[in-house]
Amino acid sequence: MEWQPVWLTVKLASVTTLTxxxxxxxxxxxxxxxxxxxxxxxxxxxxxxxVLPPTVLGFYLLxxxxxxxxxxxxxxxxxxxxxxxxxxxxxxGSVIYSMPFVVQPIRNAFExxxxxxxxxxxxxxxxxxxxxxxxxxxxxxRGFLTGSVLGFAHTVGEFGVVLMIGGNIPGETRVLSVAxxxxxxxxxxxxxxxxxxxxxxFAFITLVMMYMIDRRFQDRDA
Amino acid sequence: MSELNVKLQTELDTFSLxxxxxxxxxxxxxxxxxxxxxxxxxxxxxxxxxxxxLCEIRFNGEIWQxxxxxxxxxxxxxxxxxxxxxxxxxLSVRKNIEYGYKRVSKQDKRIDxxxxxxxxxxxxxxxxxxxxxSGGERQRVAIARALLTSPSLLLMxxxxxxxxxxxxxxxxxxxxxxxxxxxxxxxxxxxxxxxAARLADRIVLMDDGKVTATGDAxxxxxxxxxxxxxxxxxxxxxxGDVIExxxxxxxxxxxxxxxRVGLSGYTGTGSRLRVQVYxxxxxxxxxxxxxxxxxxxxxxxxxxxxxxxxSQMMVRLKLADDQTMLSRITKRSADxxxxxxxxxxxxxxxxxxxx
Numbered sequence: 001m002e003w004q005p006v007w008l009t010v011k012l013a014s015v016t017t018l019t020x021x022x023x024x025x026x027x028x029x030x031x032x033x034x035x036x037x038x039x040x041x042x043x044x045x046x047x048x049x050x051v052l053p054p055t056v057l058g059f060y061l062l063x064x065x066x067x068x069x070x071x072x073x074x075x076x077x078x079x080x081x082x083x084x085x086x087x088x089x090x091x092x093g094s095v096i097y098s099m100p101f102v103v104q105p106i107r108n109a110f111e112x113x114x115x116x117x118x119x120x121x122x123x124x125x126x127x128x129x130x131x132x133x134x135x136x137x138x139x140x141x142r143g144f145l146t147g148s149v150l151g152f153a154h155t156v157g158e159f160g161v162v163l164m165i166g167g168n169i170p171g172e173t174r175v176l177s178v179a180x181x182x183x184x185x186x187x188x189x190x191x192x193x194x195x196x197x198x199x200x201x202f203a204f205i206t207l208v209m210m211y212m213i214d215r216r217f218q219d220r221d222a
Numbered sequence: 223m224s225e226l227n228v229k230l231q232t233e234l235d236t237f238s239l240x241x242x243x244x245x246x247x248x249x250x251x252x253x254x255x256x257x258x259x260x261x262x263x264x265x266x267x268x269x270x271x272x273x274x275x276l277c278e279i280r281f282n283g284e285i286w287q288x289x290x291x292x293x294x295x296x297x298x299x300x301x302x303x304x305x306x307x308x309x310x311x312x313l314s315v316r317k318n319i320e321y322g323y324k325r326v327s328k329q330d331k332r333i334d335x336x337x338x339x340x341x342x343x344x345x346x347x348x349x350x351x352x353x354x355x356s357g358g359e360r361q362r363v364a365i366a367r368a369l370l371t372s373p374s375l376l377l378m379x380x381x382x383x384x385x386x387x388x389x390x391x392x393x394x395x396x397x398x399x400x401x402x403x404x405x406x407x408x409x410x411x412x413x414x415x416x417x418a419a420r421l422a423d424r425i426v427l428m429d430d431g432k433v434t435a436t437g438d439a440x441x442x443x444x445x446x447x448x449x450x451x452x453x454x455x456x457x458x459x460x461x462g463d464v465i466e467x468x469x470x471x472x473x474x475x476x477x478x479x480x481x482r483v484g485l486s487g488y489t490g491t492g493s494r495l496r497v498q499v500y501x502x503x504x505x506x507x508x509x510x511x512x513x514x515x516x517x518x519x520x521x522x523x524x525x526x527x528x529x530x531x532x533s534q535m536m537v538r539l540k541l542a543d544d545q546t547m548l549s550r551i552t553k554r555s556a557d558x559x560x561x562x563x564x565x566x567x568x569x570x571x572x573x574x575x576x577x
Contacts, residue, residue, distance in 0.1 A: 116308050119271050122295035123302035124322030125371055134321075138312045 004171055005179040005195070012087070012175055013155040016094040020102040020151050021144070023095070028103045028143075029136070032110035047100045054097065058164025061093050065165065084165045087172055093161045102151035109143025110136060142217050149210040153203055224248050224282045224407060226375070230267050231276035239263055239431040247281065247375060247407040250421045252439065254412060254450075255428035261411045264428070265377050268409070269302050270295035281375060299330075301368030301406075303378040307360035309352035315363050316348040322371040332372040333404060341403060342366040342396050358389030362396060369404065376400075378410045382417065397421065415455045419443065419498055420577050425450075444546040446528040446538050451548055456501040456536065458547040459577065463494055479541035483518045485574055496577040501536060501548035503573040506559060510568045518571040522547065524561055529553065537561060539569055 031043050049057055064071045065083040072082045083089035117139060121131035137144070159177040166173035168182065176195055183192035226247040231240050239260045245251050253261045266272040268279055270286065270293060279286040286293045301322075309318050323335060339345050342362045352360060361381055368376060381397075382390045398421065401408055412418055418425065422439035427448060435448060440459045443450050450456065462478035473484040476495055485497065510519055522539040525546065530536055535556045537549045549569060559567070 116304070116306075117310060119295070120302070120304065120308050120310070121321070122271070123269055123300060123371075124367065125296050125325035126321070127294075127296050135310060135312075139310075141312075 002179070002191075005174055005176045006198075008087075008171065008174065009156055009176040012090055012094060013152045015091050016098055016155045017102070017148055017152045019091065019095050020099060021148065024099060024103040024147070025106060025137075028106035029110055029132070031103070031107045046103050049097045050100050054158065054160025055164055057097060058093065058161040061089075061096070061161070061165050065089060065092065085167045085169060085173060090162060090166045090173055090175070093165045094155045094158060097158055097161045098151045098154045101154045102147040105146040105150065106140060106143040109140035113139045142214055145210065145213060145217070149206055153206050156199070156202070225280075226251075226268075226282075226407075226409070227278070227280040228264065228268060229276075229278040230264060230274070232263070232267075232272070232274040234260070234263060234431075237431045241428070241431070241433050243426050243433045243436050245424060245426060245436055247409075248405075249423035250401055250408045250410060252410050252412060252418050252422035252425045253428060254418055254422075254425050255434075257413055259428045260431045261428055262379055265302075265379050265409065265411055268375075269300050269377055270298050271302075299372075299374040301371050301373035301376045303361075303364050303368045303376070303381045305380045305383055307352075307357075307364040309355075309360055309363060309367075311352055313352075314348070315344065315350050315352065315355070318352065318363060319344075319348075319367045319370060322367055326370075326372050330372055333370055335370060337403075338366045338369045341399060342369075356389065357385050358392045361385060361389070361393060365393075365396065365400070369400065369406070373406060376406050376408045378408065380411050380413070382414070383412075394420070415450065415453055415457075418450070419457055419459055441546060444538050444548045446526050446536060451501070451528070451536055451538070452530060454502075456548055456550065457498050458501070458545075459496055459498055460541070460545045460547060461494055461496050478520065479543040479545060481518075481520045481542075483520070483571070483574065485576060487576075498575045498577050499547055499571055500573065500575075501550040503571060504539075504547065504549035505570045505572070506537065506549055506551060506555070506561075507568045507570055508559060511570070514570065516570040516572060518574065520547075520569045520571065522567055522569045524563055524565045524567065526563060527556065527561055539567075 027046070031039055062084055063069050065075070066072045067076065067082050076082055083092055113136060117135050118131050121135045122128070126134065157177060159181070162173065162175055162178055166175070166178070168174050168178050176199060180192050180195045183195070224247040225244060227244040229242045232238070236258070237260070241260065241264055253264060255261055263272060267274070267277055273292070275289070278288045285291055286298055310321065313321065319339065339348070342365055344359070344363050344366055347355060347359055347363065352363070355363065365381065382393060385393070400406070410421060418439070424437060425439045425442045426433055427435040427442070435442070442448060443456070444458045445451060460478055462476035462483060465475045465477050465482065467474050467488050472488070473486060474488060476483050476485060520541060522541060525538040525540050527535055527537045530550070533552055535551055535553050537551060537556070539547045539549060541547060547569060
């Protein structure tokens with residue numbers, strides 16, 4: 001069993017989930033609260049990866065981030081080089097690809113809180129930022145749990161985007177799903193089995209744990 | 223003198239609101255009116271929860287909101303009790319109450335944690351979760367929570383409306399004490415006549431997005447052109463000074479406008495009392511009958527009369543010291559007595575309730 005793809009996958013999924021929590025939380029809050037007419041346009045862009053073939057997403061990212069792309073130009077001129085076929089490039093791709101899985105549950109949770117708790121907090125002297133962290137976030141914790149788990153698990157399982165913009169560089173972009181594909185191509189069924197079964201078990205255990213924790217939250221809130 | 227000035231114009235989903243009033247802010251001011259008349263919107267604007275362009279709020283001369291300024295809600299010294307208790311479900315009762323308390327700077331803390339908690343009787347609930355409380359308990363916690371922000375003005379939006387009668391009776395004494403204990407000005411929304419009578423010092427009457435009248439609560443109750451005097455439970459609030467307690471008869475005698483009025487039970491001595499007299503308990507006579515079971519007879523002058531329906535009539539009366547009272551009689555009786563403005567009569571009061 002080669003462990004490098006496993007660690008790389010865990011690292012990718014962790015960095016991606018963390019990035020998504022940081023970027024996705026304010027986005028989810030805005031989507032839940034704004035009255036702007038164009039908020040559903042943004043909402044649709046966030047949700048696009050749900051319906052788009054990952055290869056399409058990967059293709060456009062490659063175009064954008066590659067040496068000829070506008071963002072690629074930017075990153076090269078900043079001395080960062082180009083992102084495709086690097087770990088950083090994978091993170092960018094994964095963040096976009098897994099975004100709806102993190103943003104949507106958090107947005108739903110924020111929406112279901114309603115306006116009242118924040119109003120109460122304001123009349124009790126809490127600033128909007130204080131209210132957000134002391135009231136909105138704890139009340140939306142089920143959304144955060146679901147979002148983090150789905151974001152993490154979904155990143156672990158991605159393949160198409162990785163293949164398009166990451167390729168297959170050991171230790172840099174060769175994550176589990178790509179490694180499995182490799183082993184199958186090379187007819188190494190045993191290796192493929194071990195990794196595939198490991199992923200299957202991981203996915204199952206993750207979901208079971210998520211539902212159990214969620215139920216405990218639910219009982220406590222009731 | 224503390225004063226609250228409110229000017230507010232806004233379009234709501236179903237009607238437009240155009241409100242302007244000012245009132246002395248000490249004591250209990252009641253925002254009274256049918257549901258859907260815009261009372262909650264006014265309260266929300268005062269708290270800063272409603273952002274609208276045409277809004278001016280001033281409290282004790284300090285501008286909270288006008289065309290260019292907007293003090294955000296967390297910087298306004300108001301406490302707000304919502305119709306539903308709205309406790310934070312993720313925090314214990316203690317943490318809920320402390321949420322506002324710990325955000326008040328030390329020099330602004332005028333109300334002691336233990337005082338408020340014991341006044342509202344929530345000590346033994348402190349370690350519970352909000353989900354484990356009854357409706358009445360929850361609302362008491364919410365009141366304690368708002369109170370402990372040491373507000374300069376306490377806003378309450380029908381805090382009893384969502385509760386059943388038993389819970390209402392349970393909370394009411396706390397509300398009455400609240401005001402006398404901490405002397406925080408209270409602006410209170412209600413459409414309940416009984417709450418109005420028991421709590422209010424003055425009333426701001428609203429209907430259909432407008433303020434239709436403001437004034438002293440006692441006078442308001444009896445104004446014939448206002449809806450309060452048209453209800454089955456129409457009543458007047460009158461005040462009198464305690465004279466003595468008669469132990470033998472178990473009656474407290476008070477002086478109302480120069481007449482001796484007896485009240486069942488001991489009510490304490492040496493102070494001014496507020497009593498409630500229902501219009502249905504007051505009958506009228508041309509002479510002062512002494513051969514009757516009615517204990518309390520007061521000389522009155524007729525101020526006005528208004529037909530309630532085809533058979534009933536409401537009569538507004540003035541006592542010797544200008545306090546007003548209502549009497550509900552039949553139209554036939556009114557004809558026989560030849561009631562007209564300025565006529566001198568005797569009001570026979572069958573029941574008087576202490577407030």
